[in-house]
Amino acid sequence: MMKLFRLLKPYRLFVAAVLVLVFFQTLSELYLPTLMSDIVDTGVVKGDTPYIWKVGLFMLFIALLGMVCSVAASYFSAKAASGFGKTLRGKVFNHVSYFSLEEFDKVGTASLITRTTNDINQMQQVLIMILHMMVMAPMMCIGGVIMAVSKDATLSLVLVVIVPVLAAAIFLIARKGIPLFKAIQKKIDRLNLVMREGLTGIRVIRSFNRIDHEKKRFAEANLDLTDTSIKVNKVMALMMPIMMLVMNLSSVAIIWYGGLRIEGEHMQVGDLMAFLQYAMQIMFSLLMVSMMFVMIPRASASAVRINEVLDMTPVIKDNENAAKASSNKKGYLEFQNVTFSYPGAEQPAVRNISFSAEPGEVTAIIGGTGSGKSTLISLIPRFYDVESGRVLVDGFDVRDLSQEDLRGKIGYVPQKAVLFTGTINENIRYGKEDATDEEVQHAATIAQAADFIAEMEDGYQSIIAQGGNNVSGGQKQRLSIARALVRGAEIYIFDDSFSALDFKTDAKLRAALKSETKESTVILVAQRVSTVLDADRIIVMNESEVAGIGTHRELMETCDVYREIVLSQLSEEEIA
Template sequence: MMRLFRLLKPHRFSIAAVLALTFLQAMFQLFLPTLMSAMVDKGIVNGDISYIIKVGGVMLLIAGGSVFYSISANFYSAKVAMAFGKIIRGKVFSHVENFSLQGFDKIRTSSLITRTTNDIMQVQQVLTMMLRIMILAPMMFIGGIIIALSTDAMMSLVIIASLPIIVATIALIAKKGIPLFKEVQEKLDRLNLVLREELTGVRVIRSFNRIEHEKKRFNEKSLDFANTAIHVNKIMAVLTPIMMLVLNFSIIAIIWFGSIRISSGHIQVGDLMAFIQYAMQIMFALIMSSMMFVAIPRASVSANRINEVLDTVPDIKDPVQASNADRTPNSHVEFQDVTFRYPGAEKPVISNISFRANPGEVTAIIGGTGAGKSTLASLIPRFYDIDRGSILVGGIDVRDIPQKDLRAKIGFVPQKATLFSGTIADNIRCGNQSASDEALKNTADIAQASDFISQLKDGFDSIVAQRGYNFSGGQKQRLSIARALIRKPEICIFDDSFSALDNKTEAMLRAGLRNETANATVLIVAQRVSTIMDADQIIVLDKGKMAGIGRHQELMSTCEVYQEIVSSQLSEEETA
């Protein structure tokens, strides 16, 4: 946790202000019982009204000052804690953005959400407590002990005798409760995972009448989390009653011994009242400290989980020296004996793939389900690093090009169209923030999206719901294509991006793409033969290996796998 606290360096002046204000608050609170003792012994006992008013006025001023310093310290500590939380969230988010897709497999999305929200909140709350309690409590405890000893050393033994009981109680509760904190956070991860799956898969759940099953599944995870959290809280709930019990018995003992000391003339009534106040300050300081002993272990678990994310080294790193890829005359794509397998997989997804895709040409990739088509497409933007071989863009290995520069060349349309909450214009401009309204309209025309956009009341300013749920699959695909085209990419990758379009719309879209991408390297991953029949070259994949490469007519004569795909989709007339 101390490693995270190093991020507080920019707020060191605010922290210093908190310490100074807390010190003044403690001094004022410690001085009040002394004034009360003087008021009782010199004012009330002697009936000196003017002295009572005088000392009472000073006590009011000191109490007011203590309140002012307390409020100010709370303000600055909360300000520091909120800024600290913002810094950590920013660092975690920025670091996670650099994860490869393999990184998200190691730390699940649901866990990352928990760590970015709940875990950071735990650390943030403890920081607030530390800035206040860890400074105030020791000062109140030490100051109270010193003044209590100077008031009456014999009665101070009552306070000292209660300390072992308090320390033993804190140690026992911490021993039982700390191991459960990590378990609570892990079960919260699992609960978030189930909730996320149910919310994103609600259509499938309803279509298969799995609502009751999913309710039961969620309730089981929720109950498991609740039972563990209740168990921890039961353990921790014992602490405060025990502390208060010790405090009350200590006060009873002080009053009893104090009455004896007053009778023997060693102390006065005011001293006893002040001593009781100091005893209560000492005990409350210990109670506050016990709260820290409860909170710090839980925050330490959360801090370790946050550090685990920050310590995760991205699998894909930029080269030490930047290449001159941005100055290459063209961006042809070349695969040289490429082999790739997913982590933990027994066999490679693709093996010994070699081909070249040139600017101004359309290269299509087709094959059966699980042939490795989408995997091959995702290797070009370097979403994964290959195991063997080389992938060249403009004659330079993609591993020698900074990721930002590489992806700036590429317009990628994923298999599953993803939209973000905002407006249609915002979503298309994700590809080019500075695009003009005219460019926006032209791109929508090419992507065949203008027809449905124009029918919306607000046009390009129409709201897109979370994940684009207020648009059909075909509409989302066309908006995704527009988003890729508006950046004028040198390399266009369409990963089965026309699957939700009807034949007429697809034909119009491909006609528009011919002019828009005339100088770009175009790769199309497709399931439908009709989509790729006119491609300059077609790569046929079968079980991760190349079964053929060439034009449609050539493959119809030489590639048995392609022949089977064509015969399963087209009639003899269409094939000819």
């Protein structure tokens, strides 16, 4: 946790202000019982009314001063904690943005969201308490002991018995609660995961009538979290009754023993009243510490989880001597004996892949489900690093290029079309931030999206809902294609990006792409044979390996796997 608190450095002036203000607030609270003692012993006992008024007004001034210090300290501590939270959230988000897909797979999206929101909020709340209570509590406790002893050293022996009993009770309760607080954070992760899956997959859930099943999953995760929360709150609920019991018993002991001291003329009534207040202040300072024990374990668990993310080094990072790709081989792509395995997998996802593609060519990749098509193209923008072999872009190994430079050469359309909340214009411009309106409209026309955009009420300013839920699957794919086309890339990668299009739109789109991408290298992953028929090169994948490379006619004669795929989709007349 202390490691994260280094981020408070820019807010050190606020922290210093809080410490000074809390110091003066504590002094004012410690001074008030002494003033009250003077009023009773000097003013009330002797009947000196002017003295009572004078000291009473001074007490009021000290109390107001303490209140001002308290309000100002709360304001500055909130400022520091909010700034810390903002800085930490930014640090986590920026760090996560450099993660490879391997790190996302390892931690999980739901867990990353929880860590960036809930866990950092826990840290923020505890920081406010630390700045206010953790500073005040020891000062109040030490100051209270000093002032109590100054009033009557013998009566202070009562505190010698009370304080260790209270401290032991707090320690035992905190020790029981700490593991439960750690468990709560993991159960919140689980709840977020179930809820996220339930919301994002609502169409599938309803289509299969699995609403009751999802309700049951959520209820189980929710009940698990609730049970743990109840258990920890039961433990922590013991804190206040024990505190109040000890405080009340100590009050009785102080009044009884103090009465004997007054009777023996060893102390005055005002001193006993002041002593009682100092004893209460000592107790309340321990109560503050107990409240910290409630919050710190949970925040500590959150800090561990945040540090896990910040300490996670991305597997894929730029080479220190990253090269700038030369311009004389723009768009040239080559795979040299490439093998790749997912972490923990028994078999490679792709094995011994070799092929090359040049500008002006369309290279299609086809094969059965799980044959390694999508994995193969994920190695080009370096979403994963190869296990062995090399992927070359413009003659350079992708590992020797900076990720920004490499991905700036690529127009990528993922298998699952992803749109962002905002206008159609903004979504297409995501591919090229400074694209003109003409470039945006041209990209939409090539992607066969211009017609349906024109039919929308606000045209290119029409709003896309979260996840693109207000457009069809085919429209999402066409907007994703337009987003890739607008950047004028050297290499275009279409990962099964025409699957939601009808055959007519598919054919028109591929015809428009030919003239648009004649100076670019096109890599096209497809399930449909009709989509790859006219490709300059077809790579047939089967069980993670290349089963054949060639044109449609060549593969029909030489590749059994390709022939089976074609025969399963086209009639004899269509093949001829």
